[in-house]
Amino acid sequence: MYKMAPGFKTVNGDLRNWIGEIKFKSGRDFSSCWIEILLPENYPSEPPIVSCSSSLRHPIIDPATNRFNLRLLRNWNPNTHIYEIVNVIKSEFSRQPPEFLGALKPITKPSLEVENLSAGEIKELESKIRELESEVEYLRKDLAEKNDEIARLQNILSKETSFKDKGVKSGLSSLPVDSSTDLEGEKAALEGVIRDLEARFEAGDITPEEYFKLSQKYRKQLFLVGKNLSDTRKAESKN
Structure with a gap:
C-alpha cells in the first residue's frame, strides 16, 4: 500500500485504518481532500469502508454519509487490493473534479510560464517528450505481442474444448501432458x-x-x- 498509493499511511499503526490525501485539478487550480479507508473484521470477504473527510459534491460520493459509492465496492472482489480503490477515486476525480461544499479555498499551485523558458530548456523538454513517447510506443507493442500470445493459447484451448464436446480425441487430447502443458504456458504468460x-x-x-x-x-x-488447469490435472490423474 505504501508503495502503490504514495501519501497513504496507517492511523496510529493500525493496518485496518488508512488515511491519505488525494490531489486533483479543478480548472487552473489544484485542490486536495483526505480519504479514509477502514477495513472491516471480515475483510477481504467484505469491502472496505471508504469515506471522505471533506464535504464534496461528486456522483461517486454519498452526500448523506460522505462515503464513496463505487461500483468496485458494490461488486466487491476479495482479490482486489485497496490501492486499486485509491486509483479508481483518482481516476474519477481526474475525469470529473469534485466540488467543495462550503467556502473552502483550493490549494493553488504556481504554473510554469512557457515564456520564461529559454530556448535550450524548451528544446530539452521537447526531447524528453519524444523520448517518453518512444518508450510508451515500445510498451504498447510489447503488450500487443503478449496479447497475441494469450489469444494463440486461448485458441488452442478453445479447439481442445470443441474436440472434447464432440467426443473426438484430438492429437492434443490424446497426450494429457500436452494439455496441461499448454494451460501452464498460458498461465505463465x-x-x-x-x-x-x-x-x-x-x-x-x-x-x-x-x-x-x-x-x-x-x-x-x-x-x-x-481453474481449467486444476480440472485438467484432475482428469489426467484419473486416466
Missing part, C-alpha cells in the same frame, strides 16, 4: 503480463484507469486458466 502491467503502472507509464481495466481483465483470465 498471463502472470508475466500482470507483472509487466504492475511494473509499468508503478513507473507511471500508464494511467490508473488503464491499469485498473487491464488488471481486472488479466486477473480474471488468470483465474479461469488456473
Whole structure:
C-alpha cells in the first residue's frame, strides 16, 4: 500500500485504518481532500469502508454519509487490493473534479510560464517528450505481442474444448501432458503480463484507469486458466 498509493499511511499503526490525501485539478487550480479507508473484521470477504473527510459534491460520493459509492465496492472482489480503490477515486476525480461544499479555498499551485523558458530548456523538454513517447510506443507493442500470445493459447484451448464436446480425441487430447502443458504456458504468460502491467503502472507509464481495466481483465483470465488447469490435472490423474 505504501508503495502503490504514495501519501497513504496507517492511523496510529493500525493496518485496518488508512488515511491519505488525494490531489486533483479543478480548472487552473489544484485542490486536495483526505480519504479514509477502514477495513472491516471480515475483510477481504467484505469491502472496505471508504469515506471522505471533506464535504464534496461528486456522483461517486454519498452526500448523506460522505462515503464513496463505487461500483468496485458494490461488486466487491476479495482479490482486489485497496490501492486499486485509491486509483479508481483518482481516476474519477481526474475525469470529473469534485466540488467543495462550503467556502473552502483550493490549494493553488504556481504554473510554469512557457515564456520564461529559454530556448535550450524548451528544446530539452521537447526531447524528453519524444523520448517518453518512444518508450510508451515500445510498451504498447510489447503488450500487443503478449496479447497475441494469450489469444494463440486461448485458441488452442478453445479447439481442445470443441474436440472434447464432440467426443473426438484430438492429437492434443490424446497426450494429457500436452494439455496441461499448454494451460501452464498460458498461465505463465498471463502472470508475466500482470507483472509487466504492475511494473509499468508503478513507473507511471500508464494511467490508473488503464491499469485498473487491464488488471481486472488479466486477473480474471488468470483465474479461469488456473481453474481449467486444476480440472485438467484432475482428469489426467484419473486416466
